[in-house]
Amino acid sequence: MSLQVSTISDLGIVSTASERRSACLKALLEMRSPSLAVPPWLQAHRDLAATKAQTLSIPSSRDEDWRFTDLSALVSAQFLSNTSAPFSIDLSEIKSFLIPEATHRLVFINGLYCSGLSEVADLPRGLFVGNLSAALQIESVAAALQNHWARQPEREDVFTLLNTASFNDTAVVYVEKNQEIAAPVQLLFLSLDGAGAIAAHPRGLIVAEKNSSVAVIEEYASLGFENNLCNAVTEVWLHDNAQMNHTRVQRESHAAFHMGKTVVSQARSSRYTCNVLSIGAKLSRHNLEIYQTGEQTETHLNGLTMIAGEQVGDLHSAIALTAPHGTTRQLHKCIVDDRAHAIFNGKVFVPQAAQMTDAGQLNRNLLLSPKARVDTKPQLEIVADNVRCTHGATVSQLADDEVFYLQSRGIDAESAQKLLVYAFAFEIISQIPIASLQETLAQWARRSPLEQNT
Amino acid sequence: MPLWDHGLESTFSKVLAGHPAYEVTGGEVLYRGENLFDMEPEVRSRAGIFLAFQYPLEIPGVSNVDFLRVAYNSKRKHEGLEELDAFDFDDLVQQKLEVVKMKPEFLSRSVNEGFSGGEKKRNEILQMAMLEPKLAILDETDSGLDIDALRIVAGGVNELSQPDNATLLITHYQRLLDYIVPDFVHVMEGGRILTTGG
Known part of the structure; x- marks a missing residue:
């Protein structure tokens, strides 16, 4: 009898929660601008x-992923919709985010392009850096856009669909053969709150x-203590x-929600290096x-x-x-302090065709x-039988x-612990090929007595 | 515990320095009138106890010079002195490099990371030179050293020896004693001193 009662009430909760999850997604979708000044092929992707x-609905913890x-x-x-909050931000207000080595940059606030904060003048030969409307004006870049935009696998994941349905603009970097x-090129995505x-x-x-090379820094940050949702x-x-060489830094405010997707297709003999740093947001998933x-x-x-407090980093x-x-x-x-919660899920697929793979x-x-x-x-x-694949996971505390x-x-x-934590983090931070950004992040990770003397 | 530690002298040295793996269940060690066992390891260090490790730790990402400066200034602060700024500190550390014949490039490398056995031991002596301990304990500092490194380390230890400080050498071999002449010798086995001579 009591079993039956609890089953019924469980069902009640499940259905309410599931309703709320689909209502949340619907509400987000309703905020999208129905049409943009974009070519029909792009509008078709959106629709x-x-x-x-x-x-669909927002996933629950019953989804394996x-x-x-x-x-x-x-x-x-x-x-609230990102277009509901007009803003006026001066270059001096974003100085601390600018990377001196990056001669060209695009700045977006709440997903909206800020031409006054961006730097796209004097692009070197063979490089295009600009937003969507600028990209569409150049024939070769517009063609590349049509061939590549929303053409990646796994584009049907719910947050990616939400982005594709709702995006306002695109940061485009195009390198000719x-x-x-x-x-390096800097893509800076800032968060700013409005009435909410x-x-x-x-x-x-x-x-x-073909045969080109480029370094890109992609950064997500907050201008204040925003509790925005950034779905990138x-x-x-x-x-x-x-x-x-791709460096992706997510250091949004500790109140923010960050849902991020980076999807990369690599053709023959290409070489891709990605340095991913996730230190911000209340809840982040990449x-x-x-x-x-x-x-x-x-x-x-x-x-x-690298997270602390109540942060969740996935x-x-x-x-x-x-x-x-x-x-x-x-x-x-992962470096996890206080009551924070880190999640790492690393899949590697080696099918029959991928013989002689070397995966670590x-x-x-x-x-x-x-x-x-x-x-x-x-x-x-x-599946392939002639491969070398290794994997490992360790969980530890600082050693006595x-x-x-x-x-x-x-x-x-206490200082000793900070220094050792910093040393643990530095192995990754040191991979960032841009000195100023490496130093900024190293200083952040240090929070130790070393700072007092330098 | 390493098997060769028949005499428990490594244990003894770690206990003196305050290693957390060892719990002292009884007794006291008086150091300049105070019980060492009442002090945290860092306080013992600042008060002048120095343990040169047999296996010095690697700390990637922390440069040698930063590490030395933090350690050195912790001691200055403990003594009520002002911390040295980067310039004065640099002058001092350059002098001390001479003691262990290390090149200035060592300072910008991460602490012990990728150092050879000999370089690690020399780095320990460099730390000792900076911290100027009253009681230095050198635990098997001679192990794994080639003859050149051994000479340099021994030379450093001799140079740092002053009338107002003491050095406790732990060794199983004669060869270090060819370069460092002790004032006293204690022979230890099973945690007890069997014989003492001067």
Whole structure:
């Protein structure tokens, strides 16, 4: 009898929660501007995505992909449309985000392009950096847009559909074939609140044609203590023999929701390196998906999730190999303090065709408090028989021996711990090829006595 | 615990420095009138106890010079002195490099990261030179050293030896004693001193 009662009430709760999840998605979809000044093919992408998304809802923890990441706080939050909050931001207000090495940059606030804050003058030969309307004015770039925009696999994931249905603009980086671009390009996506929390859907498209190379810094940050939703999608295409170094930093306010997708297609002999740093947001989820579509392709992923307080930081990476002689290297680290919760799920698919694959994956986690939590799941699916695949995951606290070594040199236990945490983080931060950004993040990670003297 | 530690002298040295793996269940060690066991490891260090590790730790991402500066200034603060600024500190550390014949490039490298065995031991002596301990305990500092590194380390230890400080060398081998002549020798086995001579 009591069993029956509890079953009925459970069902009641489930149906309400599921209603709320689909209502949340519908409310977000209703905020989209119905039409943009874009070509019909692009408008068709938007409309199709909106139609598909109508039938879906925000995932629950019953979805395997969202098992450890509870979106109920997002579902119960209220958001306003990004176009409802006019803003006027001066260059001096975003100075601290600017990267001196990057001679060209695009700045978006709540997904809306800010031409006054961007720098697109004097582009070197073979490089285009600009927003959607600028890209559509140049024939070759417009053609590349049509061939690449929303053409990646896994575009039917609910947050990606929401972005495709709702985006206002696109940060476009296009590198012509045989061009090596010396200076990095910065894509800066800022969050700013209006009368309430804002939902924004920033979009990026990076295309590196044959034999080209480029470095891109993609950063998500908040101008204040915003509790916005940033639902970002960036698509990256590397054609034959192209090279790209991609640094993605998410340091939004600790009240924010960040849903991010980076999806990369790599053609034959291309080389892609991605440094992912996730240190902000109250709840962040980043899907990092790599598709090696050609032979002898190389992928290097370095990741750091460093969170504290009540933060939740989730990285889901997937590397799909499809051709022989592919190489992948992944090192993802999580540093989790207080009651924060990190999630790492790293998939690597090695089908029959991907013979002679050399894949390595390592996830290392450092828990700094008794309530800190990490869920890690390396997931290798290997069908090919002549491959070398390794994976590993470690979870540890700071070793007494290490702290003692520093204490024995007169450094107090707390400072010693900070220094060791910094050293753990630095292995990833040091991979960032841009000195000023590396220093900014190193200083942030340091928070230790070293700062006082420098 | 390493098997070769028959005499428990490594244990003894770690206990003196305050290693958290060891719990002191009884007794006291008086150091300049105070019980060492009442002090945190960092306080012991600032008060002048120095343990040179047999296996110094690697700290990637922390430069040697930053590490030395934080350690050095912790001690200055403890003594009620002002912290040295980067310039004065740099002058001081350059002098101390001479003691262990290390090149200035060592300072910008991460602490012990990728150092050879000999370089790690020299780095320990460099730290010792900076911190100027009253009681230095060198735990198997000679192990794994080639003859050149051994000479440099021994030379450093001799140079740092002053009438107002003491050095406790722990060794199993004669060869270090060819370069450092002790004032006293204690032979330890099973945690007890068997014999003492001067």
